[in-house]
Amino acid sequence: MPIESLRLKKLDPLAELSDEDVMERCAEGSEAGFRTLVQRYRSRILNLVCRFINDRDRAEEIAQEVFLRVFRNRERYRKSGKFSTWIFTIAVNLTKNEIRSRVRHRGTYSLDAMEEESGGQGLPFPDWKPLPDQDLNAREIQQKVAEALRKIPPRYREAVVLRDVEGLSYEEVGEILRIPGGTVRSRINRARLMLKERLKPYLKLEDV
Amino acid sequence: MNCRSAENLLSSFLEDELSQRERRALESHLTECRRCSTAVEEMRATVDLLSALPAFETSPSFEEEVMDRIRSGEALRPTVIEWLSEWFSPVRLRPVFLAGAAGCAVWIALIVGHPFQAKKADLAQHAAPVAGSPALAQGSAAVPTAPGAQAPSPAPVNDVIASATRSASPSVGSNRSATLDASSSSAGVPDSARANPAAPYQDEYILDQFYLNRSEDGVHSIVPVTGRASDDVYIVF
Numbered sequence: 001m002p003i004e005s006l007r008l009k010k011l012d013p014l015a016e017l018s019d020e021d022v023m024e025r026c027a028e029g030s031e032a033g034f035r036t037l038v039q040r041y042r043s044r045i046l047n048l049v050c051r052f053i054n055d056r057d058r059a060e061e062i063a064q065e066v067f068l069r070v071f072r073n074r075e076r077y078r079k080s081g082k083f084s085t086w087i088f089t090i091a092v093n094l095t096k097n098e099i100r101s102r103v104r105h106r107g108t109y110s111l112d113a114m115e116e117e118s119g120g121q122g123l124p125f126p127d128w129k130p131l132p133d134q135d136l137n138a139r140e141i142q143q144k145v146a147e148a149l150r151k152i153p154p155r156y157r158e159a160v161v162l163r164d165v166e167g168l169s170y171e172e173v174g175e176i177l178r179i180p181g182g183t184v185r186s187r188i189n190r191a192r193l194m195l196k197e198r199l200k201p202y203l204k205l206e207d208v
Numbered sequence: 209m210n211c212r213s214a215e216n217l218l219s220s221f222l223e224d225e226l227s228q229r230e231r232r233a234l235e236s237h238l239t240e241c242r243r244c245s246t247a248v249e250e251m252r253a254t255v256d257l258l259s260a261l262p263a264f265e266t267s268p269s270f271e272e273e274v275m276d277r278i279r280s281g282e283a284l285r286p287t288v289i290e291w292l293s294e295w296f297s298p299v300r301l302r303p304v305f306l307a308g309a310a311g312c313a314v315w316i317a318l319i320v321g322h323p324f325q326a327k328k329a330d331l332a333q334h335a336a337p338v339a340g341s342p343a344l345a346q347g348s349a350a351v352p353t354a355p356g357a358q359a360p361s362p363a364p365v366n367d368v369i370a371s372a373t374r375s376a377s378p379s380v381g382s383n384r385s386a387t388l389d390a391s392s393s394s395a396g397v398p399d400s401a402r403a404n405p406a407a408p409y410q411d412e413y414i415l416d417q418f419y420l421n422r423s424e425d426g427v428h429s430i431v432p433v434t435g436r437a438s439d440d441v442y443i444v445f
Contacts, residue, residue, distance in 0.1 A: 042266045164258035189219035196254045203253040
């Protein structure tokens with residue numbers, strides 16, 4: 001075994017544990033365990049919330065709240081369930097609360113209005129490093145994808161984000177959104193059809 | 209298969225989740241329909257674009273901010289919603305529900321049992337003067353108690369007759385025995401005659417067949433048709 005990996009293993013004994021095992025340590029009071037979970041999931045949770053509410057700053061606050069809730073409810077976690085499903089459920093619920101709260105304050109839920117909040121430019125692009133010319137086109141396409149995603153109805157967006165952006169299984173998506181498997185498949189299919197129509201000019205097709 | 213049906217199956221087709229029959233039908237349609245075969249490729253490309261979306265990175269201070277909020281005890285303070293959901297969680301409410309169900313059961317038992325209790329008390333109240341009246345006391349002495357009859361000590365005469373009639377009935381006929389068995393099995397239901405002690409014989413239906421036994425000394429009696437000596441049922445005039 002290379003010396004580097006031995007050193008890493010010695011430094012972080014939790015690195016090779018599954019999320020569920022780390023969460024168990026966390027429930028027993030391990031701060032290191034909790035920190036490991038934050039490191040593993042912070043980006044995924046932020047992404048999920050960002051894709052839902054289109055507000056980068058607020059998404060970071062919600063992501064923090066997700067981890068606080070994980071910590072607060074650590075003793076309620078049952079190892080029989082997947083940790084990822086549990087934490088994504090918390091994130092989705094908090095995000096839905098946020099959307100409801102915005103609806104209450106605005107009187108209506110408008111994606112365009114939410115876009116206005118972010119300055120009409122959509123979300124700031126995640127990667128701010130300068131890109132070579134050939135990547136500029138890729139960046140533009142990704143912005144179009146993010147924009148198309150924001151414009152489909154929330155119930156389709158949340159299903160397709162969990163499946164295609166976060167890479168969760170249909171069963172996990174159904175569990176998180178509390179909808180049956182058939183509805184999950186139907187929503188994801190519908191969301192993809194809508195996105196396909198919006199992204200048609202940017203799709204690179206293989207020979208048909 | 210038409211284009212609309214095919215459209216509904218595109219995602220499942222891409223993820224290889226169709227049954228063999230559905231897959232064959234869709235593939236057959238795709239070979240004939242250029243529009244749908246293009247749609248499959250467009251959807252495949254869309255999924256590729258979605259999965260290639262770059263990830264947002266949290267701010268560098270994210271982790272420390274979370275840990276600081278935990279150390280400050282903020283994470284340990286439940287929100288109002290969490291507090292409510294904790295207090296009204298099914299686990300906490302289960303004993304309350306059980307206690308409520310038990311309370312309801314007791315209440316229903318009291319409500320249902322009450323009329324019978326009231327009727328028993330009513331009957332006991334009526335039974336005392338009846339048993340104590342001289343005329344009936346005489347009758348009671350004249351009529352022997354049937355074997356097995358559980359008559360209380362100050363039993364009114366019509367009680368004795370009824371119980372004697374019941375004991376005689378099984379040997380007489382199935383129709384009667386059914387009627388009398390039913391009345392004897394419902395121990396809590398009072399006889400109609402007992403409910404109206406003022407007219408003890410008007411409401412009592414004796415379904416057994418009797419014959420009038422005339423004797424020379426002028427004392428007639430009514431004897432059950434079974435004529436068995438063990439019946440010992442006599443109505444004396």
